[in-house]
Amino acid sequence: VQNNLKIERALKNITQDDLAKKIGVSRQTINSIEKNRYTPSTILALKISKIFNKTVNEIFQLENSD
Amino acid sequence: MEHKELKLLPNYFKKIGLLFFGLAIAFILLFTNHIIPLDNEVAKTITFDIIFIGLLILAISKEKLEDERTTKLRLIAFAFSFISAVGFVIVMPFVNILFGDNFLSEVSSNQLLLTMFILYFAAFSSGKKYN
Numbered sequence: 060v061q062n063n064l065k066i067e068r069a070l071k072n073i074t075q076d077d078l079a080k081k082i083g084v085s086r087q088t089i090n091s092i093e094k095n096r097y098t099p100s101t102i103l104a105l106k107i108s109k110i111f112n113k114t115v116n117e118i119f120q121l122e123n124s125d
Numbered sequence: 126m127e128h129k130e131l132k133l134l135p136n137y138f139k140k141i142g143l144l145f146f147g148l149a150i151a152f153i154l155l156f157t158n159h160i161i162p163l164d165n166e167v168a169k170t171i172t173f174d175i176i177f178i179g180l181l182i183l184a185i186s187k188e189k190l191e192d193e194r195t196t197k198l199r200l201i202a203f204a205f206s207f208i209s210a211v212g213f214v215i216v217m218p219f220v221n222i223l224f225g226d227n228f229l230s231e232v233s234s235n236q237l238l239l240t241m242f243i244l245y246f247a248a249f250s251s252g253k254k255y256n
Contacts, residue, residue, distance in 0.1 A: 083192070084190070084194070085188075085190045085192055085194070087253065088192050088193075091194060091256060097256065100193050103193060
Protein backbone atom coordinates (compact mmCIF):
# COMPACT_ATOMS: atom_id res chain seq x y z
CA VAL A 60 0.00 0.00 0.00
CA GLN A 61 1.38 3.39 -0.97
CA ASN A 62 0.24 6.71 0.44
CA ASN A 63 0.55 10.43 -0.04
CA LEU A 64 0.31 11.24 3.64
CA LYS A 65 3.46 13.36 3.57
CA ILE A 66 2.04 15.53 0.77
CA GLU A 67 -1.35 15.87 2.50
CA ARG A 68 0.41 16.81 5.71
CA ALA A 69 2.51 19.43 3.94
CA LEU A 70 -0.60 20.90 2.26
CA LYS A 71 -2.29 21.27 5.62
CA ASN A 72 0.94 22.38 7.29
CA ILE A 73 0.68 19.72 10.02
CA THR A 74 3.77 18.18 11.60
CA GLN A 75 4.12 14.43 12.19
CA ASP A 76 3.88 15.13 15.90
CA ASP A 77 0.64 17.15 15.55
CA LEU A 78 -0.97 14.44 13.44
CA ALA A 79 0.20 11.72 15.84
CA LYS A 80 -1.34 13.55 18.81
CA LYS A 81 -4.62 14.11 16.97
CA ILE A 82 -5.11 10.42 16.25
CA GLY A 83 -3.50 9.02 19.41
CA VAL A 84 -0.44 7.27 18.00
CA SER A 85 3.31 7.89 18.30
CA ARG A 86 5.22 10.16 15.91
CA GLN A 87 7.29 7.13 14.89
CA THR A 88 4.11 5.41 13.69
CA ILE A 89 3.31 8.35 11.38
CA ASN A 90 6.91 8.31 10.16
CA SER A 91 6.72 4.55 9.46
CA ILE A 92 3.45 4.96 7.54
CA GLU A 93 4.93 7.77 5.41
CA LYS A 94 7.98 5.65 4.61
CA ASN A 95 5.76 2.68 3.69
CA ARG A 96 7.30 0.55 6.43
CA TYR A 97 3.98 0.15 8.22
CA THR A 98 0.47 -0.26 6.81
CA PRO A 99 -2.11 1.18 9.20
CA SER A 100 -5.26 -0.65 10.27
CA THR A 101 -8.58 0.32 8.72
CA ILE A 102 -9.48 2.27 11.87
CA LEU A 103 -6.25 4.27 11.78
CA ALA A 104 -6.57 4.90 8.02
CA LEU A 105 -10.12 6.19 8.59
CA LYS A 106 -8.94 8.46 11.41
CA ILE A 107 -6.16 9.87 9.19
CA SER A 108 -8.51 10.47 6.25
CA LYS A 109 -10.97 12.24 8.57
CA ILE A 110 -8.27 14.68 9.69
CA PHE A 111 -7.62 15.64 6.05
CA ASN A 112 -11.33 15.59 5.05
CA LYS A 113 -10.58 13.02 2.33
CA THR A 114 -11.59 9.46 1.62
CA VAL A 115 -9.20 6.66 2.57
CA ASN A 116 -8.63 5.93 -1.14
CA GLU A 117 -7.44 9.46 -1.74
CA ILE A 118 -4.63 8.99 0.77
CA PHE A 119 -3.90 5.24 0.56
CA GLN A 120 -3.68 3.34 -2.74
CA LEU A 121 -3.09 -0.30 -3.52
CA GLU A 122 0.12 -1.16 -5.37
CA ASN A 123 0.45 -3.84 -8.05
CA SER A 124 2.27 -6.06 -5.55
CA ASP A 125 -0.67 -5.93 -3.07
CA MET B 126 -17.58 -4.56 17.46
CA GLU B 127 -15.38 -6.06 20.19
CA HIS B 128 -11.82 -6.83 19.12
CA LYS B 129 -9.49 -9.21 20.85
CA GLU B 130 -6.60 -7.13 22.07
CA LEU B 131 -3.28 -7.96 23.64
CA LYS B 132 -3.76 -7.39 27.38
CA LEU B 133 -0.77 -5.56 28.82
CA LEU B 134 0.10 -3.99 32.15
CA PRO B 135 0.09 -0.18 32.50
CA ASN B 136 3.35 1.64 31.75
CA TYR B 137 4.16 2.32 35.44
CA PHE B 138 4.66 -1.44 35.91
CA LYS B 139 8.03 -1.01 34.13
CA LYS B 140 9.29 0.67 37.31
CA ILE B 141 7.93 -2.23 39.39
CA GLY B 142 9.74 -4.65 37.03
CA LEU B 143 13.01 -2.78 37.60
CA LEU B 144 12.41 -2.93 41.37
CA PHE B 145 12.61 -6.71 41.13
CA PHE B 146 16.23 -6.41 39.92
CA GLY B 147 16.99 -4.37 43.05
CA LEU B 148 15.25 -7.06 45.06
CA ALA B 149 17.37 -9.77 43.39
CA ILE B 150 20.59 -7.86 44.18
CA ALA B 151 19.44 -7.34 47.80
CA PHE B 152 18.67 -11.05 48.09
CA ILE B 153 22.11 -12.02 46.71
CA LEU B 154 23.82 -9.65 49.18
CA LEU B 155 21.79 -11.03 52.11
CA PHE B 156 22.57 -14.58 51.05
CA THR B 157 26.31 -14.09 50.46
CA ASN B 158 26.64 -12.36 53.86
CA HIS B 159 24.89 -15.34 55.49
CA ILE B 160 22.03 -13.17 56.78
CA ILE B 161 19.61 -15.54 55.02
CA PRO B 162 20.82 -19.11 55.63
CA LEU B 163 19.82 -21.13 52.59
CA ASP B 164 21.11 -23.97 50.45
CA ASN B 165 23.04 -22.75 47.37
CA GLU B 166 20.62 -24.34 44.91
CA VAL B 167 17.56 -22.93 46.72
CA ALA B 168 19.13 -19.45 46.73
CA LYS B 169 19.94 -19.76 43.01
CA THR B 170 16.35 -20.77 42.22
CA ILE B 171 14.91 -17.89 44.27
CA THR B 172 17.29 -15.37 42.61
CA PHE B 173 16.34 -16.53 39.11
CA ASP B 174 12.64 -16.48 40.05
CA ILE B 175 12.88 -12.86 41.19
CA ILE B 176 14.80 -11.90 38.01
CA PHE B 177 12.28 -13.69 35.76
CA ILE B 178 9.29 -12.02 37.46
CA GLY B 179 11.01 -8.65 36.86
CA LEU B 180 11.76 -9.49 33.21
CA LEU B 181 8.21 -10.72 32.63
CA ILE B 182 6.71 -7.53 34.08
CA LEU B 183 9.06 -5.45 31.89
CA ALA B 184 8.12 -7.51 28.82
CA ILE B 185 4.36 -7.19 29.25
CA SER B 186 4.17 -3.54 30.36
CA LYS B 187 2.89 -0.99 27.89
CA GLU B 188 5.14 1.59 26.27
CA LYS B 189 4.49 5.25 27.20
CA LEU B 190 2.47 5.44 24.01
CA GLU B 191 1.30 1.97 23.05
CA ASP B 192 -0.34 2.02 19.63
CA GLU B 193 -1.16 -0.58 16.98
CA ARG B 194 2.36 -0.43 15.50
CA THR B 195 4.08 -1.14 18.84
CA THR B 196 1.59 -3.98 19.48
CA LYS B 197 2.45 -5.49 16.09
CA LEU B 198 6.20 -5.13 16.74
CA ARG B 199 5.68 -6.72 20.16
CA LEU B 200 3.94 -9.75 18.64
CA ILE B 201 6.67 -10.11 16.01
CA ALA B 202 9.29 -9.97 18.79
CA PHE B 203 7.40 -12.64 20.80
CA ALA B 204 7.25 -14.92 17.75
CA PHE B 205 10.93 -14.28 16.95
CA SER B 206 12.05 -15.13 20.48
CA PHE B 207 9.93 -18.30 20.56
CA ILE B 208 11.19 -19.58 17.19
CA SER B 209 14.79 -18.67 18.06
CA ALA B 210 14.49 -20.47 21.41
CA VAL B 211 13.47 -23.66 19.60
CA GLY B 212 16.49 -23.20 17.30
CA PHE B 213 18.67 -22.57 20.37
CA VAL B 214 17.61 -25.87 21.98
CA ILE B 215 18.25 -27.77 18.73
CA VAL B 216 21.64 -26.20 18.00
CA MET B 217 23.09 -26.06 21.54
CA PRO B 218 24.20 -29.76 21.72
CA PHE B 219 26.29 -29.23 18.56
CA VAL B 220 27.77 -26.00 19.94
CA ASN B 221 28.64 -27.96 23.11
CA ILE B 222 30.71 -30.38 20.97
CA LEU B 223 32.69 -27.46 19.50
CA PHE B 224 33.59 -26.30 23.00
CA GLY B 225 34.43 -29.80 24.20
CA ASP B 226 31.35 -30.16 26.41
CA ASN B 227 29.05 -33.14 26.62
CA PHE B 228 26.76 -33.48 23.58
CA LEU B 229 23.98 -34.76 25.83
CA SER B 230 24.11 -31.89 28.34
CA GLU B 231 20.67 -30.28 28.29
CA VAL B 232 19.81 -26.61 28.05
CA SER B 233 18.59 -25.50 31.47
CA SER B 234 15.24 -23.75 31.81
CA ASN B 235 17.06 -20.69 33.19
CA GLN B 236 19.34 -20.54 30.12
CA LEU B 237 16.35 -20.94 27.82
CA LEU B 238 14.21 -18.29 29.51
CA LEU B 239 17.08 -15.81 29.67
CA THR B 240 17.76 -16.36 25.96
CA MET B 241 14.08 -15.83 25.13
CA PHE B 242 13.88 -12.60 27.15
CA ILE B 243 17.12 -11.23 25.67
CA LEU B 244 15.96 -12.03 22.11
CA TYR B 245 12.51 -10.54 22.79
CA PHE B 246 13.89 -7.25 24.16
CA ALA B 247 16.47 -7.03 21.35
CA ALA B 248 13.88 -7.71 18.63
CA PHE B 249 11.33 -5.31 20.12
CA SER B 250 13.74 -2.42 20.61
CA SER B 251 15.33 -2.83 17.17
CA GLY B 252 11.84 -3.05 15.65
CA LYS B 253 10.86 0.23 17.31
CA LYS B 254 14.05 1.86 16.06
CA TYR B 255 14.15 0.62 12.46
CA ASN B 256 10.51 -0.11 11.53
